[in-house]
Amino acid sequence: MTAPAEAGREPVLKQVDLPHSYYWRELYIPQLTTGPSGASFTPDGTSLVYSMGGSLWHQVIGSDEAIELTHPKGAYDYQPDIAPDGGNVVFTRNDGDALELWRLDLQSGREQRLTSGGAVNVEPRLSPDGKRIAWVSTLGTGHFNLFIADVGPNGLSNARPLIGERQSRIQRYYYSAYDHALNPSWSPDGKRIVFVSNNEVAWGTGDIWSVAVDDPTDRRKILNEETSWSARPEISPDGKQLLFASYHGRQWRQLWLTTPDGSAPLPLTFGEFDRGNARWSPEGERIAYISNERGNTSLVVQQVVGGATVPITASHRRYKAAQAKLTIDIRDEQGRSVPARVAVLGSDGRAAAPDLAWMHADDGFDRARQSSETHYFHCASPCTLDAPAGDTSMWVQRGFRYLPWRQTVKLTAGTDRTLAVKLEANDLPVSFGRWRSADLHVHMNYGGSYRNSPENLARQARAEDLDVVYNLIVNKEERIPDIGYFRTDPDPASGDGVLIIHAQEFHTSFWGHLGLIGLSDHLLTPDFSAYQHTALASPFPDNGMVADLAHAQGALVGYVHPFDWDIDPAKEKSLSNELPADVVHGKVDYIEVVGFSDHKATANIWYRLLNLGFRLPAGAGTDAMANYASLRGPVGMNRVFLETGGDMTPAALKAALKSGRTFASNGPLIGLELDGKRPGDTVSGTSPGKLPYRIALRSPVAVDNLELVHNGKVVKSFSLTGDRRKFDAAGELEVNSGWLLLRAWNDGADPQVLDIYPYATTSPIYLELPGGAPPAPQDASYFAAWMDRVIGAAESRNDYRNERERETILDYLRRARDHYRSLESKGR
Missing domain, CATH: 2.60.40.2190 (Immunoglobulin-like)
Known part of the structure; x- marks a missing residue:
């Protein structure tokens, strides 16, 4: 997000200096769930202390009664670890600003704060003798590093990083340039700590390592493993086996066993759902873990031999x-x-x-x-x-x-x-159209705390008053979690006013991400390209080729979550986004003007393309990871409204999107009519002059700015008064050829819109009037400079598989650049 867009809104954990917070925050940081999220056995093995609903609870295995141990005001407790003598438990507390380590005396109920400083401190683990503690902290760096300290009655002493900060030599996209060390646990003799590190690892959170506590230079790699934040390796009490969670070539995370010296791992559990956060029982014959088999999180104790399970269900709760x-x-x-x-x-x-x-x-x-x-x-x-x-x-x-x-x-x-x-309705007048709302960009499952299904996704959509969900099936590095759900017709879970359609997002973080809607035969695999340091490092195919493959199946192709800031081609550190080239070559059917990006920055680029005569409809998609607990907005937070006459068939939805009969929004509803025409239509005339217009605004939140934009310039601003949630106006507007749209927006965030700021825009109404549209040489020059940077980035790649790949892509880009250069003189 750009600084102006944020206004008063800031990230939840702004002290963490890592890219792509929507991954590490959900997959690593403990989240508030109504079900359990982490557990620890008592020393006698008869009961558990676990986190649930932001409190710590004690429950005897086999009982259905849970006793609340902590209930902090305005804060939430997670990740308990019981001392070897059973006298206390250390845990992580999230107070809204930071995560600090605390200790609870299980006899007296006294709570003691162990860390301070406003960092993120997680995964506390006590040594087998109870005299030391290991944990992960961002203190001093903003990165996840392994810390260790002595622990006594007065708290922590001699706290220090165990390994220290290290910048990797390998380039990484989803991960920090600095290595992390996380998921610590102790060997039974207390001499070593097992942990996860991405030392020179490009994809995934890294390998399983061990380090000698008293000689941190003694480090050993145990297993090469492309873990995903939550491997949490743990050595069995007898020191013979190493338990960890892994996808290991599958779509869902299960529990695996290796040995402390890294024998070939074998699975301990199976299933099309996640198991994780596993802990050994004191005698080493059972494990406790968190499962999302039934959708929400649950706690299970399982026998290692035989696999018998005991669910830990808190049917009766004794609150503090x-x-x-x-x-x-x-x-x-x-x-x-x-x-x-x-x-x-x-x-x-x-x-x-x-x-x-x-x-x-x-x-x-x-x-x-x-x-x-x-x-x-x-x-x-x-x-x-x-x-x-x-x-x-x-x-x-x-x-x-x-x-x-x-x-x-x-x-x-x-x-x-x-x-x-x-509830009080505040809908647009039907005279502006019969709209169907759709979120063009949802991921049903993406590694989150929960296990989602089409049936539950439909329930989420109904609660959000959303008509259509496009589940974009996509990879997360080695996995494509929802690939088994792909079908070319609507999902059978559709009904009761909701349509679930499975589509695809094609990942290439070099060229930009694409949404592929309406594939009629198959998903395009391997679903990504240009992943450096992998066998698919080549930037071939580029997005233009992917678009051709999608169009051959009758699909629409859109650019999703495009831009987080205003792009200045001359000043960008690197620029490889292929949008301008693909628009020139006719590959792009829509753009997510409202999405997981900065809406105003995206619109500024969109306006430049419209000024050059390209017809590019406005779409919208939340990029919601719908099985996350730490969700960037609910399903339908960013949605496109499609004028289908009320029809909700896939064909009618595609036709409306393709023709631009749309408006995109994260809250305000807006209607526009010019000379009897609506967004997506063309106003033609034999003489220029004033044309009648009609607009409407209905919004769940107050709107600051409502404007008509003509060829990139505001030509009419409307003064909103009162609660600024309802407005109607009509009049005449003098316009020439080009395009016109209506937009509503606020400068700053509104807590009632779970996005960076309220924003809505119609697609353009196109104007074909005498004299033609004004030339836009500056916009043509802008994209020509953009393409020069993209060509430079593509030329610098040395990982094409052959010269044909390289020249095919460069020729495509150069032809696009040359077209923009020709428009510098022609204007459109």
Whole structure:
């Protein structure tokens, strides 16, 4: 995100200096889930201490009663590790600003803070004698490094990095240039620590290593393993086996066994779901792990020999503080029960949700307005949850056609209360079209805490009042998690107002990512190219070739999450995005103007292309990892509205997108009509002059700016007053040839829009009037300079497989550059 776009909104863990926070934050940092997220055996092996709902709980194995041990005000506790003598437990506490290590005395209940300084401190592990502790911290660097300290009654002493900072020689895209060391655990004799490091590893979080605690120069690589943040290797109590979690060539993470000297690993568990965060029992005959087999997280104890399992189910919960039961009954304007997104903040300053609901968290927040990020869940209505007695705040939102519902109620301990929620409609007048809403960019499963399914994805969409979900099947390095769901017709889970369509995102971080919608035969594999330091390092095929393969199947091709800042070709450190070339060659059917990017920066580039006469519809996609707990906005946060006359067939949706009968938004609903024409249409005339226009705005949040943009310039600004959520206007506008669109936007963030700032834009209405469109030589020059940089980047690659690949791509790029140069004089 650019600095102006952020305004008051900042990343949740802004002290971490690593790229692609949406990966490491979900896959590594503990997240708030209603189900368990980490466990530790008591020394006698009869019970567990585990994290659930942001508290630590104690439960006897075989019992259905859980006893709450911690419940911090405005904070959440994770990753317990019980001392060898059973007297205390160390854990990680997230207070909204940082993650610090704490210790709980299990007899007295006294809590003691062990670290301070505002860093991210996670994965605390006590040595077998209980005298030392290892953990991972970003202290001093912003990178994940392995720390060690002595631990005594007064806390920590002699705290220090065990390995230290090291910059890798290998270039990495998804990972920091600095090596990390994470997932520590102790050998039974306390002399070595096993951990994960990406020393000279390009893809994945790295290999399994061990280091001597008293001689950090004594390091040994145990296993080459392209781990993904959560391998968490752990040596068995007898020192003979090493347990870890891995995808290991599969789509889902399971538990594997190797030895401390790195024997060939073999699987211990199997299944099309995730198992992880595994711990050995003290006698080494059982393991406890977290599973998402049933969708939400759950805790299971399994016999190593035989595989018998005991689920740890907290049917009865003994809370530290008095609770009340709250039922939320959500109705639409016609009194019908409807699902919606709900955020509940209890009197304890913590988020609350039903026991089985999936808790999600925003990826940023304004610290001047909130103490932590917004947590929310989808309520099928009615839904019931437990919350502490006292003032309880609620926010209910259902898509963009309804105004947000907010209320604070006082709950009384030991009582049941039903709260009726009546949503107020605020929809566009039907005279502007019959729209269907679609999120063009969703990933159903992408390595997150939960296991999603088409049925649950449809439930998520209904709660967000979203008509269509395009599940873009995509790789995450070695995996393509949803590849088994691909089909050319809508998923059978479709129905009850929601359509689930499986499509594809083609990954090449060199050329830019593509959305491929409507493939009629098969996915394009291997789904990526230009992955340096791999067998697929060649930048061949480029996006133009991928687009041809997709178009041969009747698919639409779009550029997804394009630009995070305004691109200045001369100043970019590197520039290889192929969008301008693919537009020139007719390969691009739409662009995600509203998506996981900076909407204004993307629009500025889009306007330049429109000025040169290219017709490029506006699309929108959230890039939602729909099985994440730390979600960058819910499914449908960024959506495109398609004017289909109410039709919701795949063909009608594709036709509307292709023709530009769209508007894209993360909140405001906007309607535009010029001389009786709507977005995607062409206004033709024999004489220039004033044309009648009509506009409408309906928004769930206040809008600061509503503007008509003609050929890249604002030609009419509308003054919004009152609550700035509803506006209608009509008049006349003097225009010449080119294009016209309507946009709504805010300078800063709004907590009720889980995005960097509210933004909406129609696709253009095209104008063919006497005199022709004005020339745009500066825009042509801009893209010619852009293509010079792309050609330079492509020429510098030395990993083409042969000269034919190299010359094919360079010829394609040079022809695009030459076309832009010709437009410098022609204008369009």
